[in-house]
Amino acid sequence: MMMNHRLVRRIAAPAFSLFAWIAFFLTSSCSGSLPDDRQSGLSRPPRYVFLFIGDGMGSAQIKLAELVRGRKPPLAMSAFPVSGTASTHAVDREVTGSAAAGTALATGRKTTIGTISMSADHSADFETVAEMAGRRGMRVGIVSNVSIDHATPACFYAHAASRDGYYGIAMQMASSGFEYFGGGFAKGALDSGRPAGLLLRTMRDSGYAIVGDRKGLENASQGKKYWAYGDYDRSGALGYRIDGGGDRLRLADFVRAGIGLLEGERGFFMMVEGGKIDWACHANDAATAAHEVEDFDEALGVALSFYRRHPGETLVVVTADHECGGLSIGNAAGGYGLHPELLRHQKVSFEVFSGKVCSWAGGGVSFPMALDSAKAYFGLGDVSRDFLLALSSREKAALKKAYRASMNGGSGGSGYGPDPLTEALVSMLNSKAGIGWASDTHTAVPVPVFAIGKGADQFCGAYDNTDIAKKIIRIAALRD
Ligand SMILES: [Zn+2]
Known part of the structure; x- marks a missing residue:
């Protein structure tokens, strides 16, 4: 049933003023809970910046993971002192995709569906926060539990007219100069007819050590650049957490190793993607999605431990590129029953x-x-x-x-x-x-943003996904 617009406005007005008050109190509590930042001010930018991206992770996915966890402590991200929301639309579609959304998060600029950190007409590359950080002398790490040439990680180190050009994207790791790539293998080198050997050789020729197991990862040391990957499937991704796998390397391991490789005077920027929340939601598999959110949060916990050791010089931002599946907690079949x-x-x-x-x-x-x-x-x-x-x-x-x-x-x-x-x-x-799914693709609902640390209070409120990159650029003084 269509509702008269004026009626909607009349109903919405009191609700909005209530919302405004809630927003006011939230804003107040945002800045009030960051004593470290108030004391140090923003005169000196954070030395260490983490950007965590849960692919397909809307607010419902986070709540679902907490419900499935039951009595365990809440997720780390839920306890962050600052939260906000971000709109996600692409230039040419309201319901975005990982390439356009990743470009927004990586560069602060909008582009079209499928484009990797380039302008909508593909005539120009957009510089990414990771590239800016590298240019300023910071070390850079790119971590994902899906293939390292997948859209989200690619948006931070590569520029491509199409996200489907996996091999060409993977080859751009070598020329990025970034100190660390961790997580999945390269899908482009697994697709038929694409030589993995050439990619690996190009990486080695560009100064990268390549490790593919726990021992190699744990023995990795500063002074070298690394591409480290774990046991991967035919798409280059690590397995789902729900499927176990004993001692298999997980996202948290790659974050821990990355911190060891990147920490130091120069500081670092690290992007970490939990890429398979999205995949489980495309398949409308709630239990698997909940475990993936938990896996992502465990990796975030590693960054939080680092933050607690360096509270005055670390910023941690957590968000999603888009929601996936139109997940609802409560469904028509069960009514109020959950x-x-x-x-x-x-x-x-x-x-x-x-x-x-x-x-x-x-x-x-x-x-x-x-x-x-x-x-x-x-x-x-x-x-x-x-x-x-x-x-x-x-x-x-x-x-x-x-x-x-x-x-x-x-x-x-x-x-x-x-x-x-x-x-x-x-x-x-x-x-x-009591779980409902409205779609097997992405949706346009705004995504949550959480922040803690130096400059975190800037992430309060409602804004666009491009603003997340702009805020990081400003807070970390990445632009000349
Ligand atoms: Zn997706």
Whole structure:
């Protein structure tokens, strides 16, 4: 039903004044909770700057992660003294993508969908905060748990008309001169026909040491430039946190190593991306997304420990490039009922479970056996754990239909990978938990911003994503 605009304004007016008061108090508490900064003033810029980007991480994703964590302490980012929100639109689309949003966060300027730190017409490169920091003598680190040539990290060191030119983007790591690249491998060097050897050789010729395991990362020492990566999948990304993996290197390890490599008189700028929150949200997999937010927050905890050792000279900013999935906490099926604890029964990501289902396609796994797997990996049908996990005959019939489609080689409706059975199971558990999804792509809702440390109070309020880079440039005195 469409609402009359004047009516909306009349309803919105008192709400706005309430909002203004809330904003006033928030602003007051923002500046009041930063004694370090008030004492030192902004006369000397922070020596150390962290920019954390949760890809696809809206406010709902953060809340979801806290609900799924249960009684554990709240996420580190939730305890930041300063918060704000940022709009995310691109030049040519209200609902942005990671390249255009990454460009805004990296350069303070808007561009078109798919463009990596270049003008909308691709006629000019935009200088990035990382490049500015490097030019001013600071050390620079770029960290992501997806491939290092993916859109978000690329926006800080590369310039490209299309984010899909992965190989050319990866090659620009070598000419960046940045001291540290950490996390994923290069997708461009894994795509067929692209020689990984040439990329690795070019990196080595440009003075980079390349390490691919924990021992190598822990032995890395200052005085060299590094590209460090962990166990990666065929897209160059590290695995989902929910899928475990024992001693596998995670985002937090790469942040810890980066601090060791970059700390010193010259100071540093470090960008850290949690890239797979977005991927889990594209697949509408709430449990996996919650674990990814937690993984990102754990990496943030490493930066916060560093901040506590250098409170008067460190700035930490956390934000997202965009929301993904239109995640809602509370759904039409459950009304006011919310049972996020049910998501703890999910033991693997949609990706890993879908891999299992695909391996059944040759036959030998009957529908009852598939239901046993659903019970083991999603808790669905296991009323001994929770009666809310019971499957009705209608739900069983829906799963049987999805099972048949998967056995016949069908792909899921979302287009983001999972087969029909996996998609149905994830969706069913989400629905019972009270989780809703409005989309399998990004949305235009503003993203949260959190800040702590030197100059953090500048991040209070509502602004555009380009302002985040502009604020960092101003606070850290990166522009000549
Ligand atoms: Zn995305």
